[in-house]
Amino acid sequence: MKRVHTLYFYVGIFSLFLLTACQDNLYFTLYQDLPQRQWDSNDSLYFNIPPAEQDLDVVVTFAVRTTSSFRYQDVVARAELMDGDSIISSIPLNISLYNHDEEVSYQGLLMSENYSKPQSLRMHAHHKYTLRIIHLMRLNPLDEVVSVGIIVER
Numbered sequence: 001m002k003r004v005h006t007l008y009f010y011v012g013i014f015s016l017f018l019l020t021a022c023q024d025n026l027y028f029t030l031y032q033d034l035p036q037r038q039w040d041s042n043d044s045l046y047f048n049i050p051p052a053e054q055d056l057d058v059v060v061t062f063a064v065r066t067t068s069s070f071r072y073q074d075v076v077a078r079a080e081l082m083d084g085d086s087i088i089s090s091i092p093l094n095i096s097l098y099n100h101d102e103e104v105s106y107q108g109l110l111m112s113e114n115y116s117k118p119q120s121l122r123m124h125a126h127h128k129y130t131l132r133i134i135h136l137m138r139l140n141p142l143d144e145v146v147s148v149g150i151i152v153e154r
Contacts, residue, residue, distance in 0.1 A: 027058055031149030037067060038141040039148065047131040047150045049123070056123045056154060062116040062133065063149040064095050070112070070144040073097055076137055081121070082130040091119050093133075111146055121152075 032045050039045075064075050077093040095116045123129060131150060135142055 025153045026151070027052075027056070027154050028152040029149065031063070031065070031147045033147045034145055037144050037146055039135050039145040040141040041135050041137070042140075045133045045148050047133070049129045049131065049150075049152060051126050051128050052123050054125045058121050058123055059118040059153050060121050060131070061118045061151045061153070062093055062095060063113060063151060064097070065111050065113045065146040065148075066097060067144040067146060068110040068112065070097065072137070072139075075114075075135060075142070075145075077133055077135045079119070080132045080134075082132055083127075115151075118153075 028049055030047055032047075060079075062077070062079060066075075074097055075093075075095045077095070079091040079093055081088045081091070093116050095114050097112060097114045121129075133148060133150075
């Protein structure tokens with residue numbers, strides 16, 4: 001019986017350790033689905049990031065979901081950080097697409113999800129930021145793009 005109590009004790013300590021080790025760094029995430037799986041370079045995608053209560057240093061990662069029929073190995077785009085109608089900064093994006101062993105089924109399609117390198121951003125307290133993303137690929141519209149998203153982490 002003593003071994004059972006000792007085992008429960010260690011399982012409880014291990015569970016408590018896991019809960020404290022897995023802190024949630026996610027601040028905001030949003031994906032925008034694209035109609036007819038097409039991304040036109042004239043169609044800017046806007047992502048409104050909610051204001052922070054205090055100044056934050058965050059990392060923004062851009063994501064692209066494509067079908068298995070997507071013909072290219074990367075997506076070239078630009079992200080513009082905006083304050084109202086003014087562009088504060090412009091970030092070039094190159095999202096390399098990888099062939100994963102496992103593909104995700106999304107609305108009946110085989111889909112691949114790929115990410116940009118994380119980009120640092122300083123967010124000032126109570127300030128609204130908007131990210132505008134535009135693809136810069138020569139082919140227009142860009143077919144077989146299911147959705148584009150951002151992930152903002154602290």
